[in-house]
Amino acid sequence: MNVVDLDESGRVLDAGHPVPVHRLDDHFAAELRPPPYATDIVVYVHGWRTGSDAAHAAAERLLALTTEQYARHGALYPALGADFAPWPVLVRWPSHSSPSLPGYRRIRDRAHVLSRGDGHAGRVIGQLLGYLDARRADPAAGGVLANRDGQFLHLVGHSFGCRVLCEAVQWAARESGTLGWSRPGPPGRPFTVDSMLLLQMAAPRDAFEEIFTALAEAPLRGPVVATYSHHDRATGLWHRLAEQRAGIGGQGIGTAPEPVSAIRMMAPDTPYPRRALDHWFVSVDAGGVFSEGRGPAGAHSDQLRPESAHLLLSLADHAR
Numbered sequence: 001m002n003v004v005d006l007d008e009s010g011r012v013l014d015a016g017h018p019v020p021v022h023r024l025d026d027h028f029a030a031e032l033r034p035p036p037y038a039t040d041i042v043v044y045v046h047g048w049r050t051g052s053d054a055a056h057a058a059a060e061r062l063l064a065l066t067t068e069q070y071a072r073h074g075a076l077y078p079a080l081g082a083d084f085a086p087w088p089v090l091v092r093w094p095s096h097s098s099p100s101l102p103g104y105r106r107i108r109d110r111a112h113v114l115s116r117g118d119g120h121a122g123r124v125i126g127q128l129l130g131y132l133d134a135r136r137a138d139p140a141a142g143g144v145l146a147n148r149d150g151q152f153l154h155l156v157g158h159s160f161g162c163r164v165l166c167e168a169v170q171w172a173a174r175e176s177g178t179l180g181w182s183r184p185g186p187p188g189r190p191f192t193v194d195s196m197l198l199l200q201m202a203a204p205r206d207a208f209e210e211i212f213t214a215l216a217e218a219p220l221r222g223p224v225v226a227t228y229s230h231h232d233r234a235t236g237l238w239h240r241l242a243e244q245r246a247g248i249g250g251q252g253i254g255t256a257p258e259p260v261s262a263i264r265m266m267a268p269d270t271p272y273p274r275r276a277l278d279h280w281f282v283s284v285d286a287g288g289v290f291s292e293g294r295g296p297a298g299a300h301s302d303q304l305r306p307e308s309a310h311l312l313l314s315l316a317d318h319a320r
Contacts, residue, residue: 001056002032004128006093008110012124024127032128038087039080040152040316042066043128045091047159047301048107048202048234049099052092058304059090062156065309069268076271077313079320086316087151091125095160099296101241108202108243111163125168152319155196156312158303159234159249162201162226169196170214195222195315199303200290202235204245205254208281213257222319225282225311227265228252229290233298249300252283265289268306272314284311 004012011018012027019027034041044062046055066086070077077084095107157165201207208215208224215224228249230236235249246254253260258280265286266272276282289307293299 001059002087002089003056004032004089004091004124005052006091006124008094010093010124024124028128032089034087034151037083037085038151039084040086040154041089042086042154042156042312043089043091043125043165045093045155045157045161045164046095047157047161047200048095048104050095050159055090055092058158059088061304062309062312063088065304065306066312069306069309069313073269073310076269076310077317079317080313084316089128091128091161091164093161093164107160108163111160111167125165125171152194152316154194154312154316154319156199157197157201158199159202159300162198162248163203165196165198166203166207166212166215169193169220170212193220193222194319195312196220196224197308197312197315198224198226198248199308200229200232200235200249200300201226201247203248204243205248205251206245206256207248208253208256215257222315223277223279223282225277225284225315226253227284227286227290227303227308227311229285229287229299229302231287231291231293231299231302233293233296234300236298237296248283252285253281256281265307266310266314268310272311272318274318277315277318 007013007018012024013019014027042063044059046058050058063086070080070084074080074084094110155165155169157163203211226248228235228251230250232247232249235247236251240246248254252262260281260283261276261279262283262285263276265284265288286303286307289305290299290302292302
């Protein structure tokens with residue numbers, strides 16, 4: 001598993017020490033080497049109360065589910081072809097806190113501080129993704145989220161990790177982009193981010209209209225897809241107590257800059273029509289799938305399912 005570790009301010013760690021910003025490209029070049037056979041790069045950011053080992057296990061589980069789903073139902077993804085080979089990158093960040101309202105609020109705030117103000121995660125993740133394009137050395141030069149070799153790039157977040165990703169993509173916004181595959185691609189960016197899958201996002205339902213307002217200008221070539229489940233008490237009851245508003249992971253995307261498409265999560269053997277996912281924002285009802293879980297979080301961490309792998313593969317397929 002390819003791992004990028006961040007400290008509490010969002011700086012990349014190397015053997016426990018922060019890597020200077022001017023050395024990030026050299027560090028990524030030494031630690032992250034996408035093999036030429038890789039067709040898709042999947043960047044995964046974990047959520048609340050997830051330790052290093054648990055984050056590693058979650059990323060490996062997602063990759064295993066994706067591989068198994070493709071082996072069993074590859075015919076559902078004709079555009080991927082026989083050579084589909086995902087290459088994962090796990091971004092770990094300090095998300096542990098007590099299972100309490102103060103702990104919830106502390107990690108919520110850290111997810112934003114990592115990328116805004118004095119934080120570095122936005123620039124770091126933006127430069128990480130930009131590194132995948134060997135033509136681009138300076139993240140300020142434009143084309144931040146690009147890949148020279150044409151490998152498709154997918155972002156996957158869980159819980160507060162979705163906020164970290166959204167903040168990073170906002171930082172990367174430099175000029176008008178597009179959301180949805182049918183829209184014209186950004187000029188000069190043939191290989192922008194192809195999909196963004198947010199699993200049980202811990203953010204208010206109006207976050208895309210009130211907080212992550214720059215996503216419409218970000219270099220996203222595919223949709224922003226967010227799952228939700230009424231069994232998720234962390235983004236249901238806990239989110240309402242902490243922020244006085246319902247969370248996306250509990251009730252789905254509410255208001256957004258563009259209309260929100262609402263669909264149900266499909267079974268692993270049922271295809272997603274392209275028209276179901278080809279929108280700026282897609283809210284996926286996973287209540288019939290993400291249902292297992294005990295304690296105050298409920299089914300908040302029940303996202304590692306074959307249905308999730310099917311959704312990710314469908315996004316990768318339709319991005320072709």
